[in-house]
Amino acid sequence: MAARLLDVRDLRVEFRTRDGIAEAVGGVSYAVDAGRTLAVLGESGSGKSVTAQAIMGILDSPPGRITGGQVLFQGRDLLTMGAEERRRIRGAAMAMIFQDALSALNPVVPVGAQLAEMYEVHLGMSRKDARRRAVELMDRVRIPAAAQRAGDYPHQFSGGMRQRIMIAMAMALEPDLIIADEPTTALDVTVQAQVMELLAELRREYAMGLVLITHDLGVVADVADTIAVMYAGRIVETAPVRDLYRRPAHPYTRGLLDSVPRVDHRGERLYAIKGAPPSPLALPSGCPFHPRCPRAQEVCRVERPPLYEVPAAGAAPASGGRTSACHFWKDELDALDAVNV
Amino acid sequence: MPEPFDPRYDMTEAIAPAGGGGGGGGGGGPVDPAASGPQALKGGSILNGGPPRGPWRLPLPWRKEPGRRLGGPAAPTGRGLWxxxxxxxxxxxxxxxxxxxxxxxxxxxxxxxxxxxxxxxxxxxxxxxxxxxxxxxxxxxxxxxxxxxxxxxxxxxxxxxxxxxxxxxxxxxxxxxxxxxxxxxxxxxxxxxxxxxxxxxxxxxxxxxxxxxxxxxxxxxxxxxxxxxxxxxxxxxxxxxxxxxxxxxxxxxxxxxxxxxxxxxxxxxxxxxxxxxxxxxxxxxxxxxxxxxxxxxxxxxxxxxxxxxxxxxxxxxxxxxxxxxxxxxxxxxxxxxxxxxxxxxxxxxxxxxxxxx
Amino acid sequence: MPSTPSMSESRTTEPVLEVRDLAKHYPLTRGVLVKRRIGAVRAVDTVSFALRRGETLGIVGESGCGKSTVAKLLVSLERPTAGTIHYRGEDIARLSGRALRAVRRNIQMVFQDPYTSLNPRMTVGDIVGEPFEIHPEVAPKGDRRRAVQELLDVVGLNPEHINRYPHQFSGGQRQRIGIARGLALRPEIIVADEPVSALDVSVQAQVVNLMESLQDEFDLSYIFIAHDLSVVRHISDRVAVMYLGRFAETGTGREIYDHPTHPYTQALLSAVPVPDPEPRTRPPRILLAGDVPSPANPPSGCRFRTRCWKAQDRCATEVPVLAVPTGLAGPAAHASACHFAEERAEVRA
CATH class of the missing domain: 1.10.3720.10 (MetI-like)
Structure with a gap:
């Protein structure tokens, strides 16, 4: 089997704080292939962004520290490779899109020049060629009147347009992998839809792998192939998108799905997961979700559940396996099937 | 968190100060129902001055749920500026x-x-x-x-x-x-x-x-x-x-x-x-x-x-x-x-x- | 939400708040000592609505549409440039001093950010008890501590935690403290400005459920302002869609969400992501072109016309009024500020 585009294995990150060591990422594994979209879903503090920073090599350290695991990119471990080699890969083969485009762009350089710089530095193009390519790229991400607007500064663009420029920056060198960290969270819904559409289209066109990090169950439903749900620094469930929404195999996923109000029908009273996510400084014993879990038993308090293999329904096997970190995943699915039948 | 289990506030436990230990602040013990239970609290609706507008006690669903104490809810670091x-x-x-x-x-x-x-x-x-x-x-x-x-x-x-x-x-x-x-x-x-x-x-x-x-x-x-x-x-x-x-x-x-x-x-x-x-x-x-x-x-x-x-x-x-x-x-x-x-x-x-x- | 027929009947009779032609323009000035007026940001323009007792009016719109300014006007944090806000027959926009303070008892607010809306230097007891210090007539001094504990109990917090500081609570718990503070004076109306948008998904539902319970319990009227159409649909009896300082469309939840007639509402709804990879009923997505124009220089006529696919010459010259369009029947017959209001054909199919 050919090496996967990105294969994260048992990644561990901890943060040293004044109040002790916080285990922000406690053994996360996920993978994405070229041309596929993996959505990493989690609430704030679930470790989804820290994982991405560790993959990209932009983790703030100190206080952060990678304490274990592998990040295989096209079969090679990024964590053991030299700094220079890693930087080259980061520039050309993988790129990242951030939530806040305004702070990710240089405020005193016109956007066209910022894009052109990518070509000048990485591809050694002449200034004139680089400029031309920059305008082409802006046009490609559908910025109206790109040629005129290339001379504008970031603050002169609207939020949606700035996010397009961010996407253009990430796309400039046609990377194999893009990691997008909450790319549309700061945007209004109408703009959000445009940006997601663009991102999906570019991914198809260039056959890139896309890791989409978000807290929004709605955003990922349309675009993701596989979803990994994170809770308290761990993956609790990985599943093809359809299975995850139809038959979640972890009580946390199920709780999330039930607690979101929906625009397409007015529901009864919302289901609410009780309590709040735990502090990474004081993770509960056993399964970190057990204090909030309606299904929790004594074993959940004592024994940390491994990632159980869950049979995927329908045509799913192509998109990889299905896992759940719940001792009672079978009961969870049976209960769901009983309701649905 | 070896705090006694109190079903009424199973989801509402405040985060104990990180330095002060889980049982700090007197919040460790179960709430004495005679002292702060609904009957005592209801009293004569103090908030309104007038006739009570109905019982304060609400049929909130999560209170009925038998649950357990939370582990440690997300604690923002820090204990105040000073x-x-x-x-x-x-x-x-x-x-x-x-x-x-x-x-x-x-x-x-x-x-x-x-x-x-x-x-x-x-x-x-x-x-x-x-x-x-x-x-x-x-x-x-x-x-x-x-x-x-x-x-x-x-x-x-x-x-x-x-x-x-x-x-x-x-x-x-x-x-x-x-x-x-x-x-x-x-x-x-x-x-x-x-x-x-x-x-x-x-x-x-x-x-x-x-x-x-x-x-x-x-x-x-x-x-x-x-x-x-x-x-x-x-x-x-x-x-x-x-x-x-x-x-x-x-x-x-x-x-x-x-x-x-x-x-x-x-x-x-x-x-x-x-x-x-x-x-x-x-x-x-x-x-x-x-x-x-x-x-x-x-x-x-x-x-x-x-x-x-x-x-x-x-x-x-x-x-x-x-x-x-x-x-x-x-x-x-x-x-x-x-x-x-x-x-x-x-x-x-x-x-x-x-x-x- | 369980609502008996008699309740919904009472909801349609008694308006507690009536807003007429409300406008707020922020002057744009230039100069340091001597300020010259060079224009105005029309944050809110001719907004009218009525709020009935026990009812929830949801106001949705994208950032910059003026929905937060409406909230500030309703709780007298800002003074309107024009228009009236009648609460029980009195125009509160003209009140000040003692009279305004008395009205404030009845119109309270819940804020968006649970981290900045509580004073970090005050204990929870002081925060929730402050309303009693400002309005001493509400609770006699000796009873205040008990009243505060009662409030904490009502919002689902442990009354024993009265001496803790806000940073010792999680986001959801802080929002409960903010709600307890808003509830202390037993107001009739609570204006909630994005009360759950800063919370995690799993905690959002807890707070929404709490707000619904409190509404039934205390017969509260809510103005629920949010950008999240899903949450607004869930909690609201009636919904107003706002665009660039004006209401584009108002109606019941079903009228707005299932039978929208204003193009903006239709586009907005079609863009909302649904947590379902294969939704059963889903109109094709309308991608709007361009961005929202600046409120300092809004388009003439219909403010949505620059992004509207139905726009005609008439839209540039004639401001559409918010009224029930002629020729529409059934649930589509609700107020819509569009010259060409009609349901989307695809929705029905």
């Missing part, structure tokens, strides 16, 4: 050293006779400019007075000027700046322009002009002058800080409740806006002390017979070649004092600036 700052400061050697020096200086400013038994005014011309002698470790000055005694007594003037001028400038500056920041409008514009005018006055030139007309040798004209030139700096900081804090939702919330301006300023804005003012004032204290010495050196600050480092440095300056000890000791004392206050200010700033954590 507690955190104190925690930082106690471990900061710079803070400890400078605080000890300042404590020592304050003590000898109040009771100089504790370590200097002589009389700072008593001179013996026969010993003028003599070097160290037994019982007179720092030697004698031009008038044959004991340099050690004068250096010890000189602390009083410096510390008095430093503390009084800082207090005056801080109070005036934060009052004016705070009000300008809170009310805004023309008052703000006017005050900012006035502050600009004072900023524009060169401090030495201003001192020479203002203080040369004063005949009193006491510390108060100098204190007054420093306050006059020092408040604009504080007022700018205070104004900026109040403008930031004013935008916070809790201030808006107080206004929605109908809180008066006075209440809003004192309870909500001042406690949250004061930190930057304290930092700037502590650093300014050191510079005010050196400013006093500079003015005294130039002959327009304190005047004899007041004992001051600035005056002694001034009179010693001419003799620097044949009697360097006369200059060395008061100048050294001055440097150490200024340094101690500036170091203290730095340490306080680092401790109060959350971005540095």
């Amino acid at each position: 507690t955190d700052a104190w925690h930082d400061l106690r471990r900061n050697p710079i803070f400890i050293v400078s605080a000890l020096i300042i404590l020592f200086l304050v003590v000898i400013a109040i009771w100089p006779q504790l370590i200097a038994s002589g009389n700072p005014y008593h001179g013996d011309l026969a010993k003028a400019q003599d070097g160290p002698a037994p019982g007179h470790p720092f030697g004698y000055d031009l008038q044959g007075r004991d340099v050690y005694t004068r250096t010890v007594y000189g602390a009083r003037a410096s510390i008095t000027v430093g503390i009084c001028a800082t207090l005056g400038a801080a109070l005036l500056g934060s009052a004016l700046g705070g009000l300008a920041g809170y009310f805004g409008g023309w008052w703000d514009a006017l005050l900012s322009r006035i502050a600009d005018v004072f900023f524009g006055i060169p401090i030495l030139l201003g001192g020479l002009v203002f203080l040369s007309v004063v005949t009193s040798g006491s510390v108060w004209p100098v204190v007054g002058f420093i306050v006059l030139l020092g408040w604009p700096q504080i007022s700018r900081i205070a104004r900026g800080s109040v403008v930031t804090v004013k935008e916070h939702d809790y201030v808006q919330a107080a206004r929605v409740l109908g809180a008066s301006s006075g209440r809003t300023l004192l309870r909500h804005i001042a406690p949250n806006a004061v930190a930057p003012v304290i930092v700037v004032a502590t650093i300014a204290l050191g510079t005010y002390i050196s400013l006093e010495a500079t003015l005294s050196f130039l002959g327009v600050g304190l005047k004899p017979p007041t004992v001051s480092w600035g005056i002694d440095i001034s009179s010693a300056a001419a003799q620097i070649r044949n009697a360097p000890h006369m200059l060395l000791w008061p100048a050294g004392a001055l440097s150490i004092t200024v340094l101690a206050f500036i170091m203290l200010g730095d340490a306080v700033r680092d401790a109060l600036d959350p971005k540095l954590r």
Whole structure:
């Protein structure tokens, strides 16, 4: 089997704080292939962004520290490779899109020049060629009147347009992998839809792998192939998108799905997961979700559940396996099937 | 979290202070239903004054759920600005050293006779400019007075000027700046322009002009002058800080409740806006002390017979070649004092600036 | 939400708040000491609505549409440039001093950010008890501590935690503290400005459920302002869609969400992501072109016309009024500020 585009294995990150060591990422594994979209879903503090920073090599350290695991990119471990080699890969083969485009762009350089710089530095193009390519790229991400607007500064663009420029920056060198960290969270819904559409289209066109990090169950439903749900620094469930929404195999996923109000029908009273996510400084014993879990038993308090293999329904096997970190995943699915039948 | 299980608040446990242990704050034990249960709480609907509008107790679904105590809900780090700052400061050697020096200086400013038994005014011309002698470790000055005694007594003037001028400038500056920041409008514009005018006055030139007309040798004209030139700096900081804090939702919330301006300023804005003012004032204290010495050196600050480092440095300056000890000791004392206050200010700033954590 | 027929009947009778032609323009000035007026940001323009007792009016719109300004006007944090806000027959926009303070007892607010809406230097007891200090007539001094504990209990917090500080609570718990503070004076109306958008998904539902329970319990009327159409649909009886300072469309939840007639509402709804990879009923997505124009220089006529696919010459010259369009029947017959209001054909299919 050919090496996967990105294969994260048992990644561990901890943060040293004044109040002790916080285990922000406690053994996360996920993978994405070229041309596929993996959505990493989690609430704030679930470790989804820290994982991405560790993959990209932009983790703030100190206080952060990678304490274990592998990040295989096209079969090679990024964590053991030299700094220079890693930087080259980061520039050309993988790129990242951030939530806040305004702070990710240089405020005193016109956007066209910022894009052109990518070509000048990485591809050694002449200034004139680089400029031309920059305008082409802006046009490609559908910025109206790109040629005129290339001379504008970031603050002169609207939020949606700035996010397009961010996407253009990430796309400039046609990377194999893009990691997008909450790319549309700061945007209004109408703009959000445009940006997601663009991102999906570019991914198809260039056959890139896309890791989409978000807290929004709605955003990922349309675009993701596989979803990994994170809770308290761990993956609790990985599943093809359809299975995850139809038959979640972890009580946390199920709780999330039930607690979101929906625009397409007015529901009864919302289901609410009780309590709040735990502090990474004081993770509960056993399964970190057990204090909030309606299904929790004594074993959940004592024994940390491994990632159980869950049979995927329908045509799913192509998109990889299905896992759940719940001792009672079978009961969870049976209960769901009983309701649905 | 070995806390007893109380089904009624299974999802509502507050986060115990990280340092205080899970059972801190008396929240550990089960709530005594007789004391705080619904019946007791219901009482006669206190909130309405009139007839009860229905039972307070609500059929909230999560209360019926048999659940268990939470593990540790997400705890934002930190225990409040001041507690955190104190925690930082106690471990900061710079803070400890400078605080000890300042404590020592304050003590000898109040009771100089504790370590200097002589009389700072008593001179013996026969010993003028003599070097160290037994019982007179720092030697004698031009008038044959004991340099050690004068250096010890000189602390009083410096510390008095430093503390009084800082207090005056801080109070005036934060009052004016705070009000300008809170009310805004023309008052703000006017005050900012006035502050600009004072900023524009060169401090030495201003001192020479203002203080040369004063005949009193006491510390108060100098204190007054420093306050006059020092408040604009504080007022700018205070104004900026109040403008930031004013935008916070809790201030808006107080206004929605109908809180008066006075209440809003004192309870909500001042406690949250004061930190930057304290930092700037502590650093300014050191510079005010050196400013006093500079003015005294130039002959327009304190005047004899007041004992001051600035005056002694001034009179010693001419003799620097044949009697360097006369200059060395008061100048050294001055440097150490200024340094101690500036170091203290730095340490306080680092401790109060959350971005540095 | 369980609502008996008699309840919904009472909801349609008694308006507690009536807003007429409300406008707020922020002047744009230039100059340092002498300020020259060079224009105005029209944050809110001719907004009218009525709020009935026990009802929830949801106001949705994208950032910059003026919905938060409406909230500030309703709780008198800002003074309107024009228009009236009648609460029980009295125009509160003209009140000040003692009279305004008295009205404030009845109109309270819940804020968006649970981290900045509580004073970090005050204990929970002081925060929730502050309303009683400002309005001493509400609770006698000796009873205040008990009243505060009662309130904490009502919002689902442990009354024993009265001496803790806000940072010792999680986001959801802080929002409960903010709700307890808003509830202390037993107001009739609560204006909630994005009360759950800063919370995590799993905690959002807790707070929404709490707000619904409190509404039934205390017969509260809510103005619920949010950008999240899903949450608004869930909690609201009636919904107003706002665009660039004006209401584009108002109606019941079903009318707005299932039978929208204003193009903006239709586009907005079609863009909302649904947590379902294969939704059963889903109109094709309408991608709007361009961005929202600046409120300092809004388009003439219909403000949505620059992004509207139905726009005609008439839209540039004639401001569409918010009224029930002629020729529409059934649930589509609700107020819509569009010259060409009609349901989307695809929705029905």
